[in-house]
Amino acid sequence: MPEHIIYSANPSEFIPKYIKSKFKMRLSEFLLEVSKVMVFFGIVLLVISFAPSVWYFVKSAEIEKISQILARPISEAKLKPETIVSKTYEPRFDPKLPLESRLKVQSIGVDTEIHEATLENLENALKKGVWRVSDFGTPADRQKPTILAAHRFGYLAWSNLYRRKNSFYNLPKLKVGQTVEITWKQRKYVYEVYGESKGEEISDYSANLILYTCEALNSPVRIFKYARLLEI
Numbered sequence: 431m432p433e434h435i436i437y438s439a440n441p442s443e444f445i446p447k448y449i450k451s452k453f454k455m456r457l458s459e460f461l462l463e464v465s466k467v468m469v470f471f472g473i474v475l476l477v478i479s480f481a482p483s484v485w486y487f488v489k490s491a492e493i494e495k496i497s498q499i500l501a502r503p504i505s506e507a508k509l510k511p512e513t514i515v516s517k518t519y520e521p522r523f524d525p526k527l528p529l530e531s532r533l534k535v536q537s538i539g540v541d542t543e544i545h546e547a548t549l550e551n552l553e554n555a556l557k558k559g560v561w562r563v564s565d566f567g568t569p570a571d572r573q574k575p576t577i578l579a580a581h582r583f584g585y586l587a588w589s590n591l592y593r594r595k596n597s598f599y600n601l602p603k604l605k606v607g608q609t610v611e612i613t614w615k616q617r618k619y620v621y622e623v624y625g626e627s628k629g630e631e632i633s634d635y636s637a638n639l640i641l642y643t644c645e646a647l648n649s650p651v652r653i654f655k656y657a658r659l660l661e662i
Contacts (some may be wrong), residue, residue, distance in 0.1 A: 459611050500556070500579055500644055503632050503652065517572060519661045520617065526614040533578060538600035544578065544612070556581055559596035569619040569639075572659070575619055576612070577632075577640045583647060598643035604655050610639060621657035628653055651658040 531544040542560045544562050545555035555561035560580045567574035580598040593599050604610075610621045630650050632640060635658035645651040 464500070492551075500552075500581065500652070502650075503630065503642070517659070517661075520570065521619055522617065522662075524616055524618065527613050527618060529616065531562070531615075532613040534613075535608075536611075537603060537605070537608045538603050539594050540596070540598070540600070542596040555587060560598070569614040569659075570617070572638055573638050575635055575640050577642075581644055582643045582645075598641065598653075601641060601643050601651050601655065602645075604641070609660075610641070610657055614640070620660045620662055622660055623655050624658045625656040626654060627656075 469620075473662045532542065533544050540560075542559045543549050544560050545558045546562055546564060547553075547555035548564050551577050552561055556579075560578050562568075563577040563579065566577045569576055580596075580601075580625050582597060582599050582601070584597050584599070588597070602628075604623060606623050606626065610623065612619045612621070620642075625634060625637070626646065627633045628651055630652065632642070632654055633642075634656050638659040639657040641655040641657070642652050
């Protein structure tokens with residue numbers, strides 16, 4: 431019997447010690463390689479996730495210009511009286527709802543405050559997330575559509591979680607038939623998306639609610655979603 435092979439009553443120890451040692455060494459090498467690969471892909475994912483924010487940081491002088499691109503459809507809007515829809519329906523008042531105005535789009539993970547600002551000061555609202563265009567309607571006053579706009583990629587200070595909850599990063603994924611909720615003066619307004627478009631201008635001002643964002647970081651093309659108020 432070879433001297434380097436040791437047996438015992440434990441079945442697992444019938445394996446020669448040198449084979450065990452070799453196996454452990456190969457396992458350690460394998461795990462080291464796996465960890466290197468995981469670190470590499472982790473770095474790649476971080477770069478992909480933060481690239482838009484880094485781009486905004488490097489191009490910080492152009493942020494205001496990008497915001498103006500986002501606002502252009504509003505500043506150039508020409509409403510036709512026949513496209514405006516007004517109804518008297520109001521959801522019930524609920525004192526348990528928050529006093530602040532909020533937007534919730536469960537299908538794309540948005541749950542954020544709606545920020546108010548004039549067209550001249552829109553950057554103050556966009557830095558926080560979703561901006562309600564002040565020259566247009568509110569959920570309660572529907573003489574004009576309510577229009578909400580936000581950046582897709584946002585700012586360096588935003589975390590990925592903040593971006594997904596407070597901006598329109600995932601707005602392209604919002605589908606026709608899905609719902610949008612707005613809490614306004616402690617009333618919950620529920621809308622259903624019925625249409626969408628891409629371009630440089632809003633194509634349907636008869637909607638009760640219009641959501642939009644830029645398709646790319648500084649693209650003139652914007653993504654629009656159109657929704658009707660549900661009487662529920």
